[in-house]
Amino acid sequence: MLSAHRRTVTPPAPSPAQRGIQSIEVGGQLLRALAHAGRPLPLKDLAAAAGMAAAKAHPYLVSFGKIGLVEQDRASGRYGLGPLALQLGLMSLQQADPVRIATPLIEDLASASGHTVAIAVWGTHGPTIVRLAESPAAVHINMRHGTVFSITGTASGQLFAAWLGDAAKPLYEAERRAAGARSLPSWAQFVAGTLAEVRAQGLARADGGVVAGVSALAAPVLDHRGQIMLALTAIGPSAALDTRWDGPLAALLRQAGQAASARLGWQPATSAPTS
Structure with missing residues (x-):
């Protein structure tokens, strides 16, 4: 009696040079949208510019705010680039x-x-x-x-x-x-x-x-x-x-x-x- 065996082929794991962290890449869309806008944006507009829902964007902005990549204006609620982003930009221009x-x-x-x-x-x-x-x-x-x-x-x-x-x-x-x-x-x-x-x-x-x-x-x-x-x-x-x-x-x-x-x-x- 012949029996068929299905062999599962596992694709090779990406090399260390190719492997990334998807959440950072997703969150980076918000930073890119802010840079392209050139001005602070409300959450809804910023999320739309980054191609994601506001509920998804908010946790990223909270984390970015904690490390200084973005900051939120208390009066208007708009998000802009923070002091760390400015420091990185100046360093990049110098180099x-x-x-x-x-x-x-x-x-x-x-x-x-x-x-x-x-x-x-x-x-x-x-x-x-x-x-x-x-x-x-x-x-x-x-x-x-x-x-x-x-x-x-x-x-x-x-x-x-x-x-x-x-x-x-x-x-x-x-x-x-x-x-x-x-x-x-x-x-x-x-x-x-x-x-x-x-x-x-x-x-x-x-x-x-x-x-x-x-x-x-x-x-x-x-x-x-x-x-x-x-x-x-x-x-x-x-x-x-x-x-x-x-x-x-x-x-x-x-x-x-x-x-x-x-x-x-x-x-x-x-x-x-x-x-």
Whole structure:
């Protein structure tokens, strides 16, 4: 007589690196909702924003309140982030290194776009390359660390000028004098024309402005105050590099810039550059 035996297969236990505590992840939705709201919220609204019932949210908020992650206003009953959350946020901002955060992004951008991608920071003499990811394509643009971009004719320069405003004026005026005052617009004209377009688009572009046949498109990385920390700049042959504001390269750069900015505490509401 044959008998069949059912064998129960137990799935492998998750590795220590994968194992988490579900209740912490659930409660974290409330903290994320508060951070996204940017203001204290009533229990009902906070729970809804976190995708849970108020009765479920309340015990988490009580525990978070005991350790200082949230606090409840006695007068209004609204919940906001507490002193521990503030301390953690300040510590995170102090430890954040914009260049370190952006460096892995330019490798991905170079691979995805097929163009050389640089990180430029604002230096004594203007935007300066500090990191470079070479294009995977056969055609390379000869750039190197320490290269300084002009303000007048490069995407990186225009991007910094748009966000820095009058802080960039002295370098612009020096470039204008060197080139001959009549060959470049006045600072006021530059602000009202080129920089106004950069502010409106959130990107800067240059089509063969400095080196014939070479174009560039640049996106800013902003800190929690909305101030520019660095530029992510794609550089390539003008015939191959798409500088359209709504092109696929622009979308890649915007996405990367926003991802790095978010790591530095930036939120879209604080992103508008000041003149």
